[in-house]
Amino acid sequence: MSASSHEHEEGLAFQPKFDASGLVTVVATDAANGDVLMVAHMNDEALRKTVATGEAWYFSRSRNALWRKGETSGQTQRVLEIRTDCDQDAIWLRVEQIGAACHTGRRSCFYRAVTEDKGSPRLSFVDAERLFDPNKVYRK
Amino acid sequence: MSASSHEHEEGLAFQPKFDASGLVTVVATDAANGDVLMVAHMNDEALRKTVATGEAWYFSRSRNALWRKGETSGQTQRVLEIRTDCDQDAIWLRVEQIGAACHTGRRSCFYRAVTEDKGSPRLSFVDAERLFDPNKVYRK
Numbered sequence: 001m002s003a004s005s006h007e008h009e010e011g012l013a014f015q016p017k018f019d020a021s022g023l024v025t026v027v028a029t030d031a032a033n034g035d036v037l038m039v040a041h042m043n044d045e046a047l048r049k050t051v052a053t054g055e056a057w058y059f060s061r062s063r064n065a066l067w068r069k070g071e072t073s074g075q076t077q078r079v080l081e082i083r084t085d086c087d088q089d090a091i092w093l094r095v096e097q098i099g100a101a102c103h104t105g106r107r108s109c110f111y112r113a114v115t116e117d118k119g120s121p122r123l124s125f126v127d128a129e130r131l132f133d134p135n136k137v138y139r140k
Numbered sequence: 141m142s143a144s145s146h147e148h149e150e151g152l153a154f155q156p157k158f159d160a161s162g163l164v165t166v167v168a169t170d171a172a173n174g175d176v177l178m179v180a181h182m183n184d185e186a187l188r189k190t191v192a193t194g195e196a197w198y199f200s201r202s203r204n205a206l207w208r209k210g211e212t213s214g215q216t217q218r219v220l221e222i223r224t225d226c227d228q229d230a231i232w233l234r235v236e237q238i239g240a241a242c243h244t245g246r247r248s249c250f251y252r253a254v255t256e257d258k259g260s261p262r263l264s265f266v267d268a269e270r271l272f273d274p275n276k277v278y279r280k
Binding site: 009010011012013014025027029030033034035036038039047048051052081082083084085086090091092102103104106109110111112113114115116119121122123124125126 | 149150151152153154165167169170173174175176178179187188191192221222223224225226230231232242243244246249250251252253254255256259261262263264265266
């Protein structure tokens with residue numbers, strides 16, 4: 001193992017490894033039950049704001065913009081704990097989610113299970129009830 | 141919302157969106173307590189094998205190879221549930237982890253918390269005890 005890899009894995013300096021687009025992958029889980037709420041990305045600024053404010057900030061790849069979670073929908077995330085992984089290219093947030101994390105109005109973005117049906121993968125809805133109507137929340 | 145986006149979000153056809161490298165992001169959580177064990181990637185073959193066998197297969201970007209979790213270390217993952225997210229570019233596995241998920245010998249790859257120390261982010265170890273000695277398990 002290289003010195004740099006050892007430092008990343010065993011050191012206490014926070015040196016996130018951003019990808020070619022300047023982003024790290026972020027997983028937000030519900031502190032109440034461990035459910036994965038969403039997988040998203042942060043750039044350096046989003047990460048710093050999240051650490052400093054205790055509220056989740058992300059970077060939207062589709063909108064190419066910094067974004068405070070819930071700034072439009074009101075469905076904010078209070079961050080209880082931030083962790084990084086062995087090679088510091090992923091972040092885990094344990095959050096208190098207000099309402100729904102998903103833009104479709106569901107609590108979690110992961111509202112469909114993958115199962116096998118006659119040898120082919122197939123989806124089925126699980127925990128898929130909507131907590132809000134996205135057409136009302138995200139008005140054009 | 142485009143027809144294609146609506147189909148991805150509300151349909152029951154499993155149409156994972158692989159990135160330019162042919163990969164999707166995968167989060168594995170511990171079915172026992174909801175802890176995030178690891179964030180990794182799957183290509184189409186890894187995903188199919190995981191669905192078909194109920195054991196976690198990944199694609200290693202560093203080794204550029206398909207990889208059955210635990211094939212070297214014996215620390216396998218039995219998959220209890222597979223979910224996909226709204227835009228089908230991420231996968232959540234709820235797993236029964238045998239031993240440690242992390243190649244450093246820890247149960248989870250996320251064994252360090254990020255906190256603020258005098259305005260700067262800093263790491264501290266949490267749940268960082270080793271369940272195996274990586275120097276013994278991964279012999280060169």
